[in-house]
Amino acid sequence: MNLKKLAGEKAVEFITDGMTIGLGTGSTVNWTIRKLGELVKQREIQIRAIPTSQQTSYLANELGIPLVTFAQSTELDLTIDGADEFNSSLDLIKGRGGALVREKLVAAASNRLIIVADESKSVEKIGKFPLPIEVVPFAWEVTAKRIEGLNCVPTLRRVNGCPYVSDNGNYILDCSFGYIENPAKLERTIKLLPGVVDTGLFISMADTVIIGTSNELKVLSKKN
Numbered sequence: 320m321n322l323k324k325l326a327g328e329k330a331v332e333f334i335t336d337g338m339t340i341g342l343g344t345g346s347t348v349n350w351t352i353r354k355l356g357e358l359v360k361q362r363e364i365q366i367r368a369i370p371t372s373q374q375t376s377y378l379a380n381e382l383g384i385p386l387v388t389f390a391q392s393t394e395l396d397l398t399i400d401g402a403d404e405f406n407s408s409l410d411l412i413k414g415r416g417g418a419l420v421r422e423k424l425v426a427a428a429s430n431r432l433i434i435v436a437d438e439s440k441s442v443e444k445i446g447k448f449p450l451p452i453e454v455v456p457f458a459w460e461v462t463a464k465r466i467e468g469l470n471c472v473p474t475l476r477r478v479n480g481c482p483y484v485s486d487n488g489n490y491i492l493d494c495s496f497g498y499i500e501n502p503a504k505l506e507r508t509i510k511l512l513p514g515v516v517d518t519g520l521f522i523s524m525a526d527t528v529i530i531g532t533s534n535e536l537k538v539l540s541k542k543n
């Protein structure tokens with residue numbers, strides 16, 4: 320069973336006619352986007368969408384999903400996106416695919432954030448994998464040193480030996496903090512550092528996580 324597909328396709332049920340939605344990035348939400356593309360093609364639903372990456376923009380265009388920008392709408396009804404890790408409080412780590420900055424901006428402009436993931440993303444404490452932090456290329460070495468001072472090992476993300484460059488023209492540092500005891504505090508601390516654009520910590524942003532497990536689909540919702 321493809322658990323990413325199971326979770327990704329389920330999320331389409333939350334999209335209703337006339338919505339303006341945010342489309343996340345990654346292999347799980349791609350299933351949502353493909354399913355949505357079918358509905359749009361069959362004229363079963365009319366929506367507008369803002370993509371969180373070039374990659375998602377290409378896919379949505381290929382599928383005929385109408386795209387808009389924040390110039391047309393500054394408020395979104397719903398965003399559906401993937402995650403690299405989530406805990407039972409629905410705190411997330413995102414950004415392994417490099418789209419964290421736009422993903423956070425789109426999520427923050429949305430009335431609701433639905434995460435789609437397979438069960439391997441569920442953790443007791445976030446920090447199992449390095450935390451992606453997007454930084455301005457200028458003086459990135461200095462920024463990395465400052466982040467290192469917070470007790471972690473930052474590694475510049477590279478592709479074929481060259482620094483990975485995000486859609487925003489920035490670099491990404493993958494930072495091994497180990498398990499993060501207080502994600503909200505860490506987020507505030509990192510964001511104060513000069514050179515940091517944003518972090519992959521998404522704290523108190525997700526409303527719902529749809530999880531594909533080998534037995535069934537599980538839905539976790541924010542406790543109010």
Ligand SMILES: O=C[C@H](O)[C@H](O)[C@H](O)COP(=O)(O)O
Nearest residue numbers: 345346347401414416417418
């Ligand atoms: O930058 C990438 C995003 O945060 C993705 O949503 C995240 O990495 C999850 O991707 P996937 O569904 O491919 O595991």
